[in-house]
């Protein structure tokens with residue numbers, strides 16, 4: 001596999017085998033995150049499309065998907081096609097450039113299994129805030145801060161190093177300064193949570 005410069009640390013796409021075992025019901029995950037059919041959604045750092053395809057089905061194609069790795073985008077395209085779905089746009093680039101790459105407003109941005117590796121997390125979500133509608137939402141899916149040895153899948157420890165995992169409070173502490181208001185945390189068993197935010201209407205970011 002060719003290394004792609006600019007990737008956030010500790011955000012390599014996991015092998016499909018254990019990812020499927022960990023996330024057997026991506027449609028249910030999207031419902032738990034309160035993503036609905038009416039929304040236009042950005043799948044930021046979409047990887048191989050594990051959540052992109054169900055998002056495309058759920059929203060009738062009102063999806064934009066971004067990844068820095070062209071191989072991941074190709075895999076995600078194939079996943080969406082296999083699902084018989086479509087998206088509005090595939091964006092090849094750095095997530096930090098989202099406001100330059102996407103010139104449409106969206107209702108919800110999803111960043112799953114990637115936020116822990118972002119060096120300037122407030123800066124990233126500040127960029128996301130620029131492409132959200134006034135009542136827009138942000139959903140961040142993170143691993144809980146359990147030690148890596150305690151989060152096995154298919155018999156082996158999985159996920160990012162213990163040190164980079166974030167609590168919901170730590171996530172809020174870096175997201176809210178970018179112009180968001182914390183909404184709630186939902187559990188995504190066995191090892192994840194979703195932290196949900198709304199754009200602050202008076203956001204000056």
Ligand SMILES: C[S@@+](CC[C@H](N)C(=O)[O-])C[C@H]1O[C@@H](n2cnc3c(N)ncnc32)[C@H](O)[C@@H]1O
Nearest residue numbers: 007008011045046047067068069094095112113
């Ligand atoms: C762990 S995978 C998660 C994929 C997907 N969100 C999921 O949960 O199944 C992280 C993805 O982020 C992408 N990524 C890493 N750094 C990035 C950056 N700076 N800009 C855009 N994508 C990036 C990687 O290429 C990889 O596909």
